Amino acid sequence: MTVTNILLSGVVGSTAYGLAHEGSDVDRLGLFAAPTEELHGLHTPKESHVSTAPDLTLHEAAKWCRLALGGNPTVMELVWLPDELYEVRTPLGDELLGIRETLPSxxxxxxxxxxxxxxxxxxxxxxxxxxxxxxxxxxxxxxxxxxxxxxxxxxxxxxxxxxxxxxxxxxxxxxxxxxxxxxxxxxxxxxxxxxxxxxxTRSVLPDQPDETAAEAWLRRVRRHYYTAQEASA
Incomplete structure (x- = not known):
């Protein structure tokens, strides 16, 4: 599986939790940015890529944001990993880490x-x-x-x-x-x-998600990868 423009990825699952044993699978999760130009065509690109050798799931940035804003436990852990478990970190990935507290409700x-x-x-x-x-x-x-x-x-x-x-x-x-x-x-x-x-328990989180920060981040991603594609054309 070849996916370009990976913004953030790391080791998740039992290894990250500290529950792995000998023979446990090593699961990886990440997110990528589809080239912005491809989002305007008749057929939009795949939103997820999954492989089993190695065990890797990659979600397109917009899909990842929707899942995270929905409280999905699996995708949420990607932005709370210990630093040593990240295998890909880009400036835009770091920006996402910076807004992680705005995502849950x-x-x-x-x-x-x-x-x-x-x-x-x-x-x-x-x-x-x-x-x-x-x-x-x-x-x-x-x-x-x-x-x-x-x-x-x-x-x-x-x-x-x-x-x-x-x-x-x-x-x-x-x-x-x-x-x-x-x-x-x-x-x-x-x-x-x-x-x-x-x-x-009274939660410290807002009752409903505030999509403002995620929306602004996603628009920065779209601008970045639209400009990059134009420059390479």
């Missing part, structure tokens, strides 16, 4: 993170067979770790406006995964606990 963060956590719980129930070992048990433990992480990170973002990607006490996540692999219903108290914490 209370309702969308709550709905997205709790929504994804609830999906994980459903997967636990659907796949749970009480088997702590083997493929099914490993999948259940993985979904359980995701559930706990989504709840913890989502609540932090909702309550403080900041997002810590590397989890505190990774071993507690692995123990939780093993416990839930043995009994998927063991995840329900944690999910209910965070539902209550979200409900009783």
């Amino acid at each position: 209370a309702r969308r963060v709550r709905d997205a993170y709790l929504g994804y956590a609830t999906q994980q719980f459903r997967k636990l129930r659907n796949r749970g067979d009480g088997t702590p070992a083997g493929g099914t048990g490993r999948r259940i433990a993985k979904h359980a770790r995701h559930l706990k992480r989504l709840c913890t990170q989502g609540y932090e973002l909702y309550a403080t406006g900041h997002l810590t990607i590397r989890v505190e006490d990774p071993e507690s996540y692995h123990r939780f995964g093993e416990r839930v692999a043995a009994d998927p219903e063991a995840a329900q108290p944690l999910l209910r606990h965070f539902e209550e914490k979200f409900a009783e």
Whole structure:
């Protein structure tokens, strides 16, 4: 997969969270800018490129902004990574890091993170067979770790406006995964606990997203790549 004009990319997923084990996949996420001229034609360019060798997902800048403003947990982590996990950083990428605190909003963060956590719980129930070992048990433990992480990170973002990607006490996540692999219903108290914490906490985030900063950044991206293409023509 060859994608040009990558603005920002880095290592995400279990490696970033501090939950990777030997043999874990290394996931990468990034965003790129389509040449501005191509956005005016009859057929617009692809908004996402995904490969599995290596595991890499790249979203076009406008799509990434829409997902981030919607509170999407997966894309949101890209702008909160520890510095050492970035593999591509450009001036426009750094500008995006500079406006990351303007992207989340209370309702969308709550709905997205709790929504994804609830999906994980459903997967636990659907796949749970009480088997702590083997493929099914490993999948259940993985979904359980995701559930706990989504709840913890989502609540932090909702309550403080900041997002810590590397989890505190990774071993507690692995123990939780093993416990839930043995009994998927063991995840329900944690999910209910965070539902209550979200409900009783007044968020520092605005209730609705303010698209002003993202819109201004995206227009700078469009100007930059329109000028660059004209100069090379």
